[in-house]
Amino acid sequence: MNSLRLGTLVFCVLMASVSPGYTAETNPNAAAAQKEGKLIIYSSTDSASVEPILQDFKALYPFLQVEYNDLNTTEIYNRFTAESASGSGTADFMWSSAMDLQIQLASKGNALTYASPENSSLPKWAIWQNQAYGTTFEPVSIAYNKRLLPADAVPQSHADLVKLLKAKPDVYKEKIATFDPEKSGVGFLMMTQDAKVFPQFWDLAKGLGATGAKVYTSTGAMLEKVGSGEHTLAYNIIGSYVLLRQKKDASLGYVLPKDYTLVFSRIAFISKSARNPNAAKLFLDYLLSKRGQTVMSEKSLVYSIRSDVPGPITAAGLNKDLGKAVKPIEVNTDILAGLEQTKRLEFMKQWKEALKR
Amino acid sequence: MNRTFRSFAVVTVALVVFGPLGLIIYQSFLSEAFFSPTARPSLGAYQYVLADSGFHSAFGTSLLVSFGMTVIAVPLGSLLAFLLVRTDLPWKKFLEPWLLVPIFLSPVVLAFGYVVAVGPVGFFSLWAKSLLGTIPWRLYSLYGLIVIAGLTHVPHSFLYVSSALRSLDPSVEEAARVAGAGPWRIAATVSLPLVLPSILFSSALIFLLGFELFGLPLVLGDPAGLLVLTTYLYKLTNLLGVPSYHLMAVVALSIVALTFPLVYAQRRMLRTAGRFAVIGGKGQAFRPLPLGAFRWPAVGIVLLWLLVTVLLPLIGVALRSVVSQWGEGINLAEVLTLDHFRELQNHPNLIRGIINTLLLGGIGGALSVGFYAIIGLAAHRWQSRWVSFLDYLVMLPRALPGLIVGLAFLWVFLFFKPIAPLRTTLFSLWIAYTVVWLAYGLRLISASLLQVKPELEEAARVIGAGQGKVYGDVTLPLIRFGLIGSWLLMFMMFVREYSTGVYLLGPGTEVIGSLIVSLWGTGALDLISALSVIEVVSVGLILFIALRLGVRLDA
Helix, strand or coil: CHHHHHHHHHHHHHHHHHHHHCCHHHCCCHHHHHHHCEEEEEECCCHHHHHHHHHHHHHHCCCCEEEEEECCHHHHHHHHHHHHHHCCCCCCEEEECCHHHHHHHHHHHHECCCCCCCHHHCCHHHEECCCEEECECEEEEEEEECCCCCHHHCCCCHHHHHHHHHHCCCCCCCCEEEECCCCCHHHHHHHHHHHHHCCCHHHHHHHHHHCCCEEECCHHHHHHHHHHCCCCEEEEEEHHHHHHHHCCCCCEEEECCCCCEEEECCEEEEECCCCCHHHHHHHHHHHHCHHHHHHHHHCCCCCECCCCCCCCCEHHHHHHHHHHHEEECCCCHHHHHHHCHHHHHHHHHHHHHHHCC | CHHHHHHHHHHHHHHHHHHHHHHHHHHHCECCCCCCCCCCECCHHHHHHHHCHHHHHHHHHHHHHHHHHHHHHHHHHHHHHHHHHHECCCCHHHHHHHHCHHHHCCHHHHHHHHHHHHCCCCHHHHHHHHHHCCCCCCCCCHHHHHHHHHHHCHHHHHHHHHHHHHCCCHHHHHHHHHCCCCHHHHHHHHHHHHCHHHHHHHHHHHHHHHHHCCHHHHHHCHHHCCCCHHHHHHHHHHHCCCCCHHHHHHHHHHHHHHHHHHHHHHHHHCCCHHHHCCECCCCCCCCCECCHHHHHHHHHHHHHHHHHHHHHHHHHHHHHHCECCCCCCCCHHHCECCHHHHHHHHCCCHHHHHHHHHHHHHHHHHHHHHHHHHHHHHHCCCCCHHHHHHHHHHHHHHHCCHHHHHHHHHHHHHHCHHHHHHHHCHHHHHHHHHHHCHHHHHHHHHHHHHHECHHHHHHHHHCCCCHHHHHHHHHHHHCHHHHHHHHHHHHHHHHHCCHHHCCCCCCCCCCHHHHHHHHHHHCCHHHHHHHHHHHHHHHHHHHHHHHHHHHHHHC
8 A cells, every 4th residue: 555655656746757758749730630629539448547648648648638448349339330320429549458459440441540659668569560459468367365365275276266166166165256258258258368378267167166156247346246255256257447446445356377378458449530630649649648648557547558668567567577477468350259149049058057157 | 299299209209219329229130240341241149149049048036036926015005105195094194205215225235234234144044054054045036036126126116006095086985995895905995996007007117127127136146146138138249259230139129129028018907097097186185094993914014025125135234234243153243343434434435426426316317207207198088090090109128138228328429519518517428318217207197097088188278278378287296296206206216226328328427326336347346335324314304395395385
């Protein structure tokens, strides 16, 4: 907690020195964006968490009126597709944690091609065709209740978790929470990635079934119940969410699994039919810039994807701590394999059988 | 004039209902989204859904939940209505606003309140555990879901039955009392049978709401894999990766199909409407029936219901709003805080959300009632097949589950160009809400109209009043309780509604419901609880005042 506060302090000092380097004048799109005057964003990042980012962006470009629509991932997709088809105008900037839906939209020609000047500072795998951009670097963790689970009882890896479920099915009866891959796209994506990387994944699923694990559609509900002790452990929780919650609920903790830690990224693209494309470019550049990513990491507590942003809540920090165990879900059309219907339904069926539901 | 008026009503209702519904029917016969260039006519969606065992079991569960809920809610609601409206039950004025809380409180919040109170680590459960060594109930079960759904829908039934009872001519009860009948006997053989239309209406509407339940089953049933139709529908948005509108449309239509037998049965039972006309010409002073020795046991029943249905979840929510942590191993006294209320102040758009919600509920609700009253009057004393057509028609919009009706309205406002400019205004939201709750607002009005004896209107006509004057001077004043009840219900429904307008909302048109859902996504249940406390207090205050005003009209 204290290091965080210190971080914020350091950050404020830094800001004062950083800001002159990145101003409205230096971005070549600024003049055209000023003419547009407006920017419409559809995003799944909730408004409270995005507030510092938007504030800083508005401070840079006070001439832009930003209309930020805080929607869930399905709503973003439904709205965007219907609005595009009706030709009545839609978002300029799409920013969602449904990686597969975003890539699907981009691959169907909905995204504007734009090479951001920040490209060189991003990992290669985070950029798809200069259209879809991974903007964050968020580790998928195991969240737990510190009050009820002693530190030495917390599984430190996926393999540990399998062992734990096998050894003590009674202790963990109905005490484990995870995503419902049938109802949550993000949950499905994580689990299919797990199944790819982790040979024991189906043992894990069976273990979850044997302990009567509960399945959820939102991270928030899971964290609330881990905090209260209704569950002691939640599997596949995005670390940034736990960080945000820790500010209020000290009993929440999380572990980044040592064998491998999936890294998930919120994907952004500029709509091809954007009415304010230059304003959208401006926002993309800002979001990927060192300044934007620093605000993201230190104020919004979302892991930064740039390796030159220092601190614990960053790609740099994660790579240092976990080394090769970091397994980013790459921003490309491989993700779309999960949308292939027969395979998808087969996975769901196997999951349900393992879970005995 | 009458003819044009009536045709106008039928055509308008048909248009607003078939706009969204037609799109959904069309969508169900396609292979993908109707606006997709590659969409082809197909029966595939029907084949998939009707053959899916998940659909069968979800349909069965929904049927069971709806049935159980109606069986609990309607008798209890009718009984409460009789006690509060017709008898000398003590503390009536104080009890009534509390009774209505479950209607306007978001079901997700209500369910969460139960989790905090009687969930596996709820404060009440932990207390019971410390006394008994075990928790004697199980919140996350089909049984728990039915009981909670039933109890929380008691107010819906209460509202319908009580507004009919208020207009009841007291002389009939008086006659029974003079003949020696006790209060229970009067309720069972005189008062309640006379308001049978309202009881039947409310049964049908509550049964339909059972299929609509989403928040309660999502929170109470879903984690354990208990699927109802709406959560099955939710699954269909993700099952195939991208939302499968054609499959969702088929599921929605299966609920729509259910309304036909429902309305048919109701119409058959009400064939002789004249039997229920009890608002007569002679005014009589109303004297509440003395409950005698039953006075305090009756209060006991009401309080017990209030405790389980209102206080338990409300205490849960209120508690959550003032603690930073809760649950097993927490001493609540050590974690008390007002931070959540403070934090709410920084939340963007909060004030605007509250203002929009109250505008929509208060003024929007009143406008909707105006619209419903026009439809009600058009169908009033009209012997025509068009009336039965209307009866079926008005039920259809609410038969569409929230998840899909929201989409349907987005599509209507996007692809029907004349109204497209309204999409980003509160007006679009109001239209959508008015259409969806059509049956619910209209029923209260038409049930009151059934009670008006024809001779009053005829008398006015005989002395030369035109149709407009008859309605304005005679009919409408006579059904004022129905109108007020309808407005109250719409106010509360609009305050709580979210899914219908989810795609019509944007910056500037936020409502409390959308704030709650967006906070739910991030798990900010502390903030949701604080917001709900504010909502309960402010809406409760408005209701209290409204009920006072309503009562004054009585004198």
